[in-house]
Amino acid sequence: MKTFKLILLAAIIACTTASCSSDDDSNNGDVADFNTLIIGQWRLTSEVINGEPEPLDDCETSSTITFSEDTVTSVYVYTNDENECETETPDVSTYTISGNTVTISYDGGSDSGSIETLNNSTLTFSFTDSFGDETEVFTTTYTRVN
Numbered sequence: 001m002k003t004f005k006l007i008l009l010a011a012i013i014a015c016t017t018a019s020c021s022s023d024d025d026s027n028n029g030d031v032a033d034f035n036t037l038i039i040g041q042w043r044l045t046s047e048v049i050n051g052e053p054e055p056l057d058d059c060e061t062s063s064t065i066t067f068s069e070d071t072v073t074s075v076y077v078y079t080n081d082e083n084e085c086e087t088e089t090p091d092v093s094t095y096t097i098s099g100n101t102v103t104i105s106y107d108g109g110s111d112s113g114s115i116e117t118l119n120n121s122t123l124t125f126s127f128t129d130s131f132g133d134e135t136e137v138f139t140t141t142y143t144r145v146n
Contacts, residue, residue, distance in 0.1 A: 044060060
């Protein structure tokens with residue numbers, strides 16, 4: 001359950017932060033461009049926690065986030081006790097982009113993160129989260145589906 005919450009949080013934060021690389025198809029820092037580039041469906045391809053790659057199974061790599069003009073829908077897929085893929089109820093939230101920060105607002109709160117890469121094919125974002133005395137840095141990468 002903690003892994004699900006972390007991936008969901010990562011997806012939500014991915015929707016809320018923006019930055020760019022120097023590729024030809026990456027964003028140059030214009031918020032209007034971030035808002036345009038982020039729109040679409042993205043499939044989870046990797047997650048790194050505190051610099052260590054987190055293994056994802058086939059079910060988890062079916063998880064998606066979909067950005068529209070002002071909402072983000074996160075769909076988390078995981079392996080259940082019967083070793084089958086199971087899909088959580090989609091989570092729909094609103095998001096805003098300010099500079100290189102994306103903020104996702106949902107019932108009861110909001111989360112923010114930074115987009116490390118945002119181009120026509122890749123969305124990578126990072127965020128920091130605390131669990132009691134522990135602080136973790138998550139870097140999550142998505143590949144554009146459409």
